Amino acid sequence: MNTRYKIIFYYPALVKENRGTEFLYSPLSLAYLSAHTPDYYQKELYDEYVGEDIDPYTAKADIVAMSPLTSGVNRAYQVADILRERGVTCVIGGAHASAMPEEALEHFDTVIIGEGEKPWKNFLTDFENKRIRKTYFGRMDVPLENLGVPDRNMVHPNYHYPSINTSRGCPYSCSFCYLTVYKNRRYRTIPHENVLKDMEKLRDKSLVVVTDENFIGYSREDHSDRKKLLKKMIERKFDFYWGCQASLNIAEDPELMDLMYESGCRSVFIGFESANPADLKEIRKNHNANIDYKKIVETIHSHKLTVIASCILGLDNHNKDYHKQLIRDLKQMKVDYVRVFLMTSWPGTPLNKKLKEQGRLIENWDRTRKDIPNIHYMNYTHKEILSARKEVMDAFFNFSHVLRTIMRWLFIDRSLMKLFIKMTIRNRISEHIRNKRALKFILQKSYTANQKVKKGMGIAAPAGESA
Numbered sequence: 001m002n003t004r005y006k007i008i009f010y011y012p013a014l015v016k017e018n019r020g021t022e023f024l025y026s027p028l029s030l031a032y033l034s035a036h037t038p039d040y041y042q043k044e045l046y047d048e049y050v051g052e053d054i055d056p057y058t059a060k061a062d063i064v065a066m067s068p069l070t071s072g073v074n075r076a077y078q079v080a081d082i083l084r085e086r087g088v089t090c091v092i093g094g095a096h097a098s099a100m101p102e103e104a105l106e107h108f109d110t111v112i113i114g115e116g117e118k119p120w121k122n123f124l125t126d127f128e129n130k131r132i133r134k135t136y137f138g139r140m141d142v143p144l145e146n147l148g149v150p151d152r153n154m155v156h157p158n159y160h161y162p163s164i165n166t167s168r169g170c171p172y173s174c175s176f177c178y179l180t181v182y183k184n185r186r187y188r189t190i191p192h193e194n195v196l197k198d199m200e201k202l203r204d205k206s207l208v209v210v211t212d213e214n215f216i217g218y219s220r221e222d223h224s225d226r227k228k229l230l231k232k233m234i235e236r237k238f239d240f241y242w243g244c245q246a247s248l249n250i251a252e253d254p255e256l257m258d259l260m261y262e263s264g265c266r267s268v269f270i271g272f273e274s275a276n277p278a279d280l281k282e283i284r285k286n287h288n289a290n291i292d293y294k295k296i297v298e299t300i301h302s303h304k305l306t307v308i309a310s311c312i313l314g315l316d317n318h319n320k321d322y323h324k325q326l327i328r329d330l331k332q333m334k335v336d337y338v339r340v341f342l343m344t345s346w347p348g349t350p351l352n353k354k355l356k357e358q359g360r361l362i363e364n365w366d367r368t369r370k371d372i373p374n375i376h377y378m379n380y381t382h383k384e385i386l387s388a389r390k391e392v393m394d395a396f397f398n399f400s401h402v403l404r405t406i407m408r409w410l411f412i413d414r415s416l417m418k419l420f421i422k423m424t425i426r427n428r429i430s431e432h433i434r435n436k437r438a439l440k441f442i443l444q445k446s447y448t449a450n451q452k453v454k455k456g457m458g459i460a461a462p463a464g465e466s467a
């Protein structure tokens with residue numbers, strides 16, 4: 001093969017994921033970019049979340065393409081600084097870089113903002129012609145006809161479960177969501193042939209995670225497209241089970257849920273966030289307001305799909321007893337699994353802007369790691385919010401809840417038992433480790449942010465924590 005140039009595709013991470021305990025599913029950004037790279041490039045993958053670290057002093061490449069989360073961006077900057085001194089061209093993309101292009105340009109030759117495939121191809125052409133630009137921009141409303149399938153050689157084998165995409169985008173703008181960084185955004189489906197071609201490669205996996213923002217889409221036409229895809233999946237008789245994220249209105253479409261079940265779906269992850277209308281208003285998720293969550297869960301269960309409820313803790317309305325109410329609500333709703341996220345400020349979001357104005361941000365990207373608070377909560381100290389979160393998680397990882405869930409899964413499908421028990425044990429241990437790690441982090445000497453914030457009162461970042 002005539003390999004003219006070499007590219008390193010690189011996921012930078014400050015802290016390794018604990019492979020023994022975390023529930024790890026793979027990222028796909030660089031796999032998609034790789035699929036849009038001409039054959040004459042030689043490629044190598046480094047994924048520091050689950051694999052070995054890159055050595056920027058010895059790594060050999062013409063281009064290093066990085067896809068960091070906010071939590072890994074300082075590592076990306078550190079590595080890019082060294083690589084560029086050695087004459088390697090460094091390019092960055094993804095949610096953080098799209099929100100903070102100027103910051104990223106202090107360390108990178110090029111920043112790609114928005115959806116990557118098209119600008120990536122333009123960048124490579126410009127690279128070959130020695131005329132790269134500082135920024136390239138990819139729209140998020142272009143049809144996905146030419147997206148192709150991700151290059152799975154660029155997915156690290158250490159992930160437990162493969163991810164797959166069947167659609168992209170979400171038209172909403174919840175104030176905390178990283179997606180609000182992208183301006184021209186539209187929900188688009190990936191052509192079925194491409195999804196099925198990708199699925200063929202995963203045929204014998206035990207579980208596949210669909211990481212679309214919302215598998216079912218946002219309109220009747222979307223639902224009808226999904227049904228067509230599901231029917232094709234059923235025809236192909238894939239061996240894997242799968243799970244996805246979906247919006248609450250999934251419960252309005254029995255045919256959709258039945259087809260999902262028949263094609264191997266066993267769980268839907270739903271962003272309930274809160275049952276309180278004032279909270280939903282605060283986070284601009286009004287489309288969840290005035291909905292009977294309990295009934296929704298009941299309906300989804302009746303179609304043999306399990307429900308993972310995602311909730312946020314630490315909104316301005318939440319007082320110190322809020323989590324007790326949350327536990328009661330979730331138990332009443334009979335959800336199978338719970339994920340509780342601390343309110344976190346991602347760069348470029350409306351929430352980030354508001355908290356910055358109020359002086360409630362702790363501007364240190366390293367703090368966006370798991371469960372390490374990066375804002376000052378209105379009614380909780382950091383220690384209090386971590387212990388509230390732990391209380392909620394403990395309420396759902398106790399023996400009686402797990403047994404009840406196991407019974408339900410048993411009813412749905414016996415063969416899922418092994419998978420479920422493995423996931424439960426993993427999550428139980430990882431919750432414990434995460435909580436201990438986060439507590440240790442906030443109790444470090446340099447950290448003094450244990451004061452509470454009074455309504456409307458800004459406070460400065462604590463010593464040793466400002467950016």
Ligand code: B12
Binds near residue numbers: 013027066067163370
């Ligand atoms: C898979 C995944 C993971 C995996 C792998 C993480 C990884 N190595 O990237 C695991 C399970 C480990 C994980 C963990 C976490 N994750 Co995560 N995860 C995802 C998820 C669901 C899918 C990512 C993906 O593959 N998307 C599909 C690809 C095709 O889209 P994309 O990444 O946006 O890439 C496109 C463009 O952005 C651009 N692009 C991206 N990178 C690059 C690079 C170049 C060079 C170019 C040109 C273009 C480009 O082009 C791509 C193709 O168009 C996303 C949500 C989502 N739907 O995207 C969250 C997401 C990335 N995760 C997020 C978070 C917060 C976390 C956790 C902190 C969660 C937690 N509280 O525990 C941890 C952090 C781990 C850590 N150690 O710090 C946030 C990140 C926000 C941010 N600003 O950083 C996201 C966006 C979810 C969210 N709702 O906020 N996660």
Ligand code: SF4
Binds near residue numbers: 285
């Ligand atoms: S939180 Fe969910 S519904 Fe809201 S903008 Fe993000 S992806 Fe869309």
